[in-house]
Amino acid sequence: MTDLQEVRDPELPGRLLVAERDALIPLLRSRPDADFALPTAACPGWSVRDVLAHCSAALMRVVESRFEKGVFSPESNDRDIAERAEWTNAQVVDELERGMTEAGPVIAKAGGVLDRIALGEWVHAGDVRDVFGEPGAYAGAGLPDALILLARITRQKEHLPLHADLDDVDEPLRLGAAVAAGPPARYIGDAATLVRLYTGRPVNGAAYELVGAAEGELNIFG
Template identity: 75%
Template sequence: MTAAADDVRDPSLPGRLLAVERDALIPLLRSRPDADFALPAAACPGWTVRDVLAHCSAALIRVVEGRFEKGVFSPESNDRDIADRAEWTHARVLDELERGMTEAGEVIAGRANGAWDAIAFGEWVHAGDVRDSLGESGAYTGAGRSDALSLLARVTRERGRPRLHADVDDVDAPLQLGARSGTRTPARFIGDSATLVRLYTGRAVDGASYELTGAAVEELNLYG
């Protein structure tokens, strides 16, 4: 997959990723019983599935409405967004999330140099968190995987993570992630794409079969 190694930004990619995930996730969530929204989100300690969804919907609506005050996306800001939606029905949270996943892509596309592209990737990761918590298949993979991996490559470069050559079982071509240059020998990953995403986002990889050499897991974590 050469797109993950390409420095040319595709401004439509974040919106495309959000739309693909919207079309799969929203119908799934609307079919789940109310009790499922109270399940703990293992990837987000202290949050429930509903809390993750409320955070996601709030973040995307901030993008749509251009509301980025100081401290936005801090733990305190995230908690306030969740609390602001505490009295909402599950359906209302999902309505807002669907709107955000529909409208945010165009706004993100218009930001110079892809400044908000990482928000779309984070939303896709949280969708994986929700799937994982619900015991659904497709966590950190699915129809949006190729676009998500392309965004992952870009974000790891921008955040200066170590160079890494990834031979991914379920992707046709090797991926090049992290810094473009440097004297350090590139690290190497062998495994599946979901495990690669988990490593880069600080999610548990218990029981996964993979190899990582030349870098510590802590060095990869984008959110650590």
């Protein structure tokens, strides 16, 4: 079984962001303005543009080391989106590209406390691809690094232990607390659906098996 939590690779979050930048930014630049107003299923009340503005703002806070009290709270996120209300969609995408390029080294030096931001950005990119109907919304080139971050974060949070047999990954994956009173929960299915479950995203009728845990217990952002 693969244990991906033990040794932190400080370059991994930045690598994940750059891989996602190279996939997402060209896609965004190819879409008409009307697509930025589409609602997102993963973030009720937010449009695609709102998600992107939140992502770019969060990354620029990292780049500029702006972490005032209450940062990343729902209220703070709404303010960040409102501050960009008069921007063009192209300006939002430009800021997002800069953030995805420059945040990695800052996250690397932070010792792990900011790693979760890189995973959140990757997941939000999946939210946007999902709205656009793009294949592999929560997969793609960044998936292996995203799984490593997910495993480490669930370990740090002492989350419910889970053994995952992934259809599209060679070795089983262990997530959650290292020590548990009983046997871990079990998941059988594809990796993208596992990501959806751990981040509270709709599974869209995907076929999978989950034993020993309810879907809501897996959500690390809940």
